[in-house]
Amino acid sequence: MNSVNRPRQIFLYIGIISIYTLLASSLSGQNLIVRNVLEYRGASEGHTSFEDRLDLRSSWKDFTGGIRYEIFQPSRDVPYVSSAGINQYFFRFDSKFMDVWVGDYYLTVKNGILLDAYDKRELRLDHKLTGAKLDLKYHQFELGAFTGEADWEANDALLRGFSASAPITIGDVGVSYVKYHQQEGSKDTIEAFSYSFNTYYRNPNLWGEIAHIGPIFSHLTDFRGVYDEIDAIYLGTIVDLWGVILTLQYKDYDNLDDIPYNNPPTAINEPTYTILSRHIYEVDWDDEQGLHAELGYVFMDDLEMLTNYSHSQNHDGKALFDESHTEVLYNMPQWEFKLVGNYRKESSIKYLSGISEVVHYLNEANTITLDLEAQAETQPEADLFHFFSSVQFNHSPSLAIGVEGGQYDRQVEKDNFIRIFGSYLISEKHKVELSFGKIPEGFICSGGVCRFEPQFEGVELRISSTF
Numbered sequence: 001m002n003s004v005n006r007p008r009q010i011f012l013y014i015g016i017i018s019i020y021t022l023l024a025s026s027l028s029g030q031n032l033i034v035r036n037v038l039e040y041r042g043a044s045e046g047h048t049s050f051e052d053r054l055d056l057r058s059s060w061k062d063f064t065g066g067i068r069y070e071i072f073q074p075s076r077d078v079p080y081v082s083s084a085g086i087n088q089y090f091f092r093f094d095s096k097f098m099d100v101w102v103g104d105y106y107l108t109v110k111n112g113i114l115l116d117a118y119d120k121r122e123l124r125l126d127h128k129l130t131g132a133k134l135d136l137k138y139h140q141f142e143l144g145a146f147t148g149e150a151d152w153e154a155n156d157a158l159l160r161g162f163s164a165s166a167p168i169t170i171g172d173v174g175v176s177y178v179k180y181h182q183q184e185g186s187k188d189t190i191e192a193f194s195y196s197f198n199t200y201y202r203n204p205n206l207w208g209e210i211a212h213i214g215p216i217f218s219h220l221t222d223f224r225g226v227y228d229e230i231d232a233i234y235l236g237t238i239v240d241l242w243g244v245i246l247t248l249q250y251k252d253y254d255n256l257d258d259i260p261y262n263n264p265p266t267a268i269n270e271p272t273y274t275i276l277s278r279h280i281y282e283v284d285w286d287d288e289q290g291l292h293a294e295l296g297y298v299f300m301d302d303l304e305m306l307t308n309y310s311h312s313q314n315h316d317g318k319a320l321f322d323e324s325h326t327e328v329l330y331n332m333p334q335w336e337f338k339l340v341g342n343y344r345k346e347s348s349i350k351y352l353s354g355i356s357e358v359v360h361y362l363n364e365a366n367t368i369t370l371d372l373e374a375q376a377e378t379q380p381e382a383d384l385f386h387f388f389s390s391v392q393f394n395h396s397p398s399l400a401i402g403v404e405g406g407q408y409d410r411q412v413e414k415d416n417f418i419r420i421f422g423s424y425l426i427s428e429k430h431k432v433e434l435s436f437g438k439i440p441e442g443f444i445c446s447g448g449v450c451r452f453e454p455q456f457e458g459v460e461l462r463i464s465s466t467f
Helices: 006-025
Strands: 031-045 049-060 063-072 083-094 098-105 129-138 141-150 157-167 171-182 189-199 205-213 232-241 244-254 287-300 303-313 319-331 335-346 349-361 366-378 383-395 399-409 414-427 430-439 442-446 449-453 456-466
Touching: 287 319, 366 399
Parallel strands: none
Antiparallel strands: 031 049, 031 456, 049 063, 063 083, 083 098, 098 129, 129 141, 141 157, 157 171, 171 189, 189 205, 205 232, 232 244, 244 287, 287 303, 303 319, 319 335, 335 349, 349 366, 366 383, 383 399, 399 414, 414 430, 430 456, 442 449
């Protein structure tokens, strides 16, 4: 990527908005949305970055189009490199029975075992496909086909495939197929297909998917080897037992690392607390099976409990990961108390965590939240202790200010950190967020995808606007 001239960027920005607005206003009934997000990081530790994303989207009847223009000077993820240009564009026609995309699009095939092209802005991950896709729907019959280039991995690939489902008496069944054409002169291709099902019953609701890496229907030539040919099994159910909600998930994965652009269900608990996200278990997509069970129950109007358990092992029976997690929530007229206990074991390392969260409702608009988190980490060579705490004041819906800090034990030294943060909603469409201090390294997760964030110390500014 080449360095860019800032005045030229500004004029280009103005030009894009002007042309887009002119075209949009020329059509009667046209709906135009302009959204801009500016992010600045001034670092005393780490690297300074400036990023700006401008999204332009317009719709007219069944037609929608959009572009995204981005400026990095430099990027937060790639230091010392600046760039500017159109990073995303698309055109869409969406009617009652047909949905057509041309350009950049996102697509999850069934449960994500074969393909998951997603946009997770909170994780700064843009896994898009560039090409075209078609979805047809008639009553409960669905058929989709796609072709697109993925360029978010080290080696680009051209992907093609389809997905179809049809209703049966108790639910629907489907078949999906994806073919990966490796780029950069390689003649290698990867083929994978799956069968899926979902019941219409609400209690219990059942769903699942079975996948195989190889040409579609290749297993049908030898029924005796059908089970040996299965590379992935994912099953799930939700049952309501007299107010107790039971969720079960089962996984059995083998050789899934051969599929480069997928995101299968992890069937483990996703961390939502700071102290728990410091250490993330990575699923072995080539050799892992496991079970995840969750129970949720409302004892009274003011007392709730959620507990879950996860276990993973390889196909030889060796335990890889165990986790027990329980949350208890108690509500009072002006108070809310939550207690969380978590125990994890990964190989020879154990984690025992305790979390308490207190919310005080001063009135309808103002609240104060106190969060205390602690974790004892037991390793063969050392015992470590980490803690995190935060206090935040909220004036709904416009203002939030707070301070957070803690200490992470790294054996050779203890890493202390503190950060002051705040946000202000200027109007319904304009928001400013500002923070100053130190953020330790760790993971942030969303929908089974986790991203490692290195340590940062300095000031952060984010301004988002919608017009």
